[in-house]
Amino acid sequence: MNENAIEGRNAVLEAFRAGKTVDKLYVQEGLKDGPILSIVREAKKQGSHILYSDKESLNRMSEDGKHQGVIAMVASYSYAELGDILASAREKGEDPFLILLDGIEDPYNLGAIIRTANQVGAHGVIINKNRAVGLTASVARTSAGALNYTPVAKVTNMARTIEELKKEGFWFVAADMDGEEMYSLNLKGPLGLVIGNEGKGVSELVRKKCDFTARIPMLGQIDSLNASVAAGVLAYEVLRQRRS
Incomplete structure (x- = not known):
């Protein structure tokens, strides 16, 4: 059983009503009674990722x-708003x-990256809502406390987010x-460093939105x-250039 999982209709509904951040909601296929519809409605209101699964799959996920x-898979930490991250960088007088x-x-990759982000002075980390890990307890532990400081x-x-940030003067x-060897690139100024999936790398759509690619x-x-x-490795090259 996932350490961030809540199961049972009453418990899940109360989690939503208490304002807990639910990354993913697993619902048994074919169930459309009142309590289930109320839970799904709350999930849609919060923007949780809803996945419909067969009963056997839920049984395997369940503790008892x-x-x-x-x-419901509940986040261990609250998510930040992108606008607040940018505002924080501006308040510090730094290029985001x-x-x-x-x-x-x-x-463990997500937790380690958040830890690195804190060490190199990144103003924030952006993750996908779907098809990606959320802020689980394992992520929090691996970040070694960095989640308390790095939003x-x-x-x-993600592709649309990159487009919107380009209007704010970002390069990606x-x-x-x-890609080009990272040492040959200018990584100063408002910058977004994009890291891809463990197996597939950066998706083609997202890569096309970036201004250049970097090879280690x-x-x-x-x-x-x-x-x-x-x-x-790439984040510390960004830090080196920003300090030079």
Whole structure:
């Protein structure tokens, strides 16, 4: 059972009404009675990702099989608003630096990246609402406290978010093994560093929205790095350039 899971109709409904942030709501297929419809309505109001699953799948997720057709995955920390992150950078008189994660699914990668973001002075981390890990307890532990200082915003459409941030003067660089060597790029100014999914990398749509791609030079026999390691290497190059 996931440590951030709440199951059972009353418990899930009360979680919504108490204002808890529900990243994902799993609902048993075919259930449309009053309590289920009330829960789904609350989920839509909050913007939670709703997934319909068969009973056997929910049984496997459940601790004791008493889920009553609904399981909610609750965030351990609250999400920030993107506008507030930008406002904080302006108040500090700094060029905003954001790390955008396009489909990171491993909680340990997300936690490690948030920790790195804090160390390099990034103003915030942006994650996908769907098909990505949220702010679970595992993420919080791996971040080693960084979640208390580095805000994380959740967006529905990463490509559209990039378009909107470009209007604010941002440039975007995506991590890509076929990109330009990172040392040859100018990574100063308002910048968004985009890190892709552990297996697929940055999606084609998001990559096309970026202004350039960055490659980490590697001399070994394998041709890729763990997502959190790649994020750390690139983020520290951004920090080096911003301090020079």
